Amino acid sequence: MSKLRVRFPPSPTGNLHVGNARTALFNYLFCRHHEGTFVFRIEDTDRERSRDEYIQNEIEAMKWMGIDWDEGILIGGEHGPYKQSERMELYQTHIQKLLDTNHAYICFCSSEQIEEDREEARKNNMPPRYSGRCRGLTKDQIEDRIAKGDPYVIRFKLPEKESVEVVDLIRGTKTFPVSSLDDFIIARSDGMPTYNLAVTVDDATMEITHIVRGEDHFFGNTPRQVLLYEALGYPIPVFAHMPMILGDDKTKLSKRHGAFAITEYGNMGFLPEAFVNYMAFLGWSPKTEEEFFTMEELIQRFEIKNVNTSPAIFDYEKLKWYNAHYLRQKSNEELFSMVEQNLEEKGFLTDEKNKEFYLQAFQHMKDYLVLTTDIITNLETISTYNGILSDRLPEIQTPETQSLLPALLQQFSNVPEWTPDSVLNAIRQAGKDAKVKGKHLWMPLRIMMTNEDQGPEIYLVIYLMGKKKVLGILQELQTKI
RNA sequence: GGUCCCGUCGUAUAACGGUUAGUACACCGCCCUUUCACGGCGGCAAUAGGAGUUCGAUUCUCCUCGGGACUGCCA
Numbered sequence: 001m002s003k004l005r006v007r008f009p010p011s012p013t014g015n016l017h018v019g020n021a022r023t024a025l026f027n028y029l030f031c032r033h034h035e036g037t038f039v040f041r042i043e044d045t046d047r048e049r050s051r052d053e054y055i056q057n058e059i060e061a062m063k064w065m066g067i068d069w070d071e072g073i074l075i076g077g078e079h080g081p082y083k084q085s086e087r088m089e090l091y092q093t094h095i096q097k098l099l100d101t102n103h104a105y106i107c108f109c110s111s112e113q114i115e116e117d118r119e120e121a122r123k124n125n126m127p128p129r130y131s132g133r134c135r136g137l138t139k140d141q142i143e144d145r146i147a148k149g150d151p152y153v154i155r156f157k158l159p160e161k162e163s164v165e166v167v168d169l170i171r172g173t174k175t176f177p178v179s180s181l182d183d184f185i186i187a188r189s190d191g192m193p194t195y196n197l198a199v200t201v202d203d204a205t206m207e208i209t210h211i212v213r214g215e216d217h218f219f220g221n222t223p224r225q226v227l228l229y230e231a232l233g234y235p236i237p238v239f240a241h242m243p244m245i246l247g248d249d250k251t252k253l254s255k256r257h258g259a260f261a262i263t264e265y266g267n268m269g270f271l272p273e274a275f276v277n278y279m280a281f282l283g284w285s286p287k288t289e290e291e292f293f294t295m296e297e298l299i300q301r302f303e304i305k306n307v308n309t310s311p312a313i314f315d316y317e318k319l320k321w322y323n324a325h326y327l328r329q330k331s332n333e334e335l336f337s338m339v340e341q342n343l344e345e346k347g348f349l350t351d352e353k354n355k356e357f358y359l360q361a362f363q364h365m366k367d368y369l370v371l372t373t374d375i376i377t378n379l380e381t382i383s384t385y386n387g388i389l390s391d392r393l394p395e396i397q398t399p400e401t402q403s404l405l406p407a408l409l410q411q412f413s414n415v416p417e418w419t420p421d422s423v424l425n426a427i428r429q430a431g432k433d434a435k436v437k438g439k440h441l442w443m444p445l446r447i448m449m450t451n452e453d454q455g456p457e458i459y460l461v462i463y464l465m466g467k468k469k470v471l472g473i474l475q476e477l478q479t480k481i
Numbered sequence: 482g483g484u485c486c487c488g489u490c491g492u493a494u495a496a497c498g499g500u501u502a503g504u505a506c507a508c509c510g511c512c513c514u515u516u517c518a519c520g521g522c523g524g525c526a527a528u529a530g531g532a533g534u535u536c537g538a539u540u541c542u543c544c545u546c547g548g549g550a551c552u553g554c555c556a
Contacts, residue, residue, distance in 0.1 A: 194556090
């Protein structure tokens with residue numbers, strides 16, 4: 001087999017979302033596994049909705065996931081340009097060729113007319129296909145109407161053959177009846193090519209050998225495109241149609257399900273390696289019980305034939321679990337650099353609470369982090385706490401607390417160096433001094449220091465509050481109990 | 482209506498035609514930690530239904546049912 005070439009062609013009509021990201025990932029894994037060439041192109045023939053900022057977002061998302069490309073947007077290549085809007089001449093040539101070879105024809109039917117036909121068909125429970133009304137127009141009729149300035153589109157003329165064959169690596173070879181299709185439009189009235197024409201021309205001229213995409217293309221677009229390849233005389237690529245990703249109500253994943261732009265996952269505190277690992281398992285399985293894979297390992301193990309055919313539901317909880325796992329693998333330094341800017345912005349980075357201070361904290365924090373942002377969230381909760389609320393006061397107005405309080409005060413004051421471990425020891429010692437232990441020690445302490453029943457390890461909370469604040473809170477409490 | 486896809490615990494998935502149908506997430510217990518989490522142990526929980534082929538079907542075939550996608554001068 002000659003060198004494999006695959007592509008990822010999003011249209012910049014929105015930010016890159018989960019479905020597209022998985023398509024990009026699988027294309028990438030498939031490509032790298034076979035040491036092929038990965039092409040990243042932009043499909044912006046829809047001038048109305050395409051925006052540059054979305055192109056930027058897609059590039060950013062790809063980089064975040066760790067997906068690089070060999071040819072395409074930003075880096076160019078031998079088969080460029082890689083934006084459809086810059087390839088208009090190519091499309092025109094191909095459209096003209098189809099016209100010249102009698103594989104296409106000019107159609108003057110107005111949108112209104114077509115819509116009426118469709119209505120009519122629907123009413124009669126018939127498939128809403130274009131009738132082929134303009135197929136029989138004579139050369140003179142056509143020239144006349146063009147001269148009159150009548151708007152027109154160009155349609156592909158369905159061949160006489162009965163069926164089209166699609167070779168699919170995931171679903172096997174299928175044949176589709178040509179009769180389920182109709183004379184679809186390949187050029188709009190403004191002269192712009194439509195999707196089916198443009199992708200086909202791009203894929204053919206970019207010499208794409210394998211097209212990996214969502215199942216939603218399988219029976220509609222793919223047969224049309226195969227027909228186009230045949231009419232144009234290009235070799236037909238091999239396809240692989242992946243199962244869809246669904247929301248928890250089993251319908252196509254959309255914003256409604258809380259599906260964010262990929263770049264948002266980063267902002268929300270997800271690690272790209274967790275995201276990629278999780279995504280890979282949406283429709284693919286190594287057929288073993290292993291569950292953690294780096295990108296490198298995925299490339300090595302990815303087999304397109306192991307991609308499932310049934311749709312998968314996006315499970316946010318499992319994504320979080322992967323994230324927590326990868327977060328625990330991070331060094332304290334790595335965690336620090338991930339949140340450093342945030343700490344700075346929030347004013348959590350001071351002379352006293354410096355890098356060293358947080359490095360120590362992260363060592364103890366790792367185990368209960370799910371999202372990177374949990375670090376900041378925890379710190380914020382701690383920093384806004386300013387003493388116990390009166391409704392909680394009765395719970396700690398006990399003889400035990402009364403003896404515990406001075407002991408804590410003393411132990412904390414005497415801590416030589418304020419570290420998570422020394423704080424922990426101080427608490428234990430204070431417990432001994434006051435002869436309080438178990439939940440009689442820890443629960444009141446938690447309530448005193450946070451006003452909550454649960455949260456991160458209390459000694460860590462106390463460490464993060466800093467000595468000064470802790471002593472202040474305890475002293476204040478002494479006057480209330 | 483047409484075309485096409487899909488159907489194993491709630492979710493993701495595993496199981497040469499022969500397994501007490503496995504694993505992970507979630508959930509629930511217990512242990513560890515003088516809370517939670519982490520970790521350990523255990524539990525709950527699935528082959529949509531019906532025929533057929535077969536000594537034997539989650540696996541192959543057919544039908545039914547259920548779900549989904551597409552049916553644009555969007556991609």
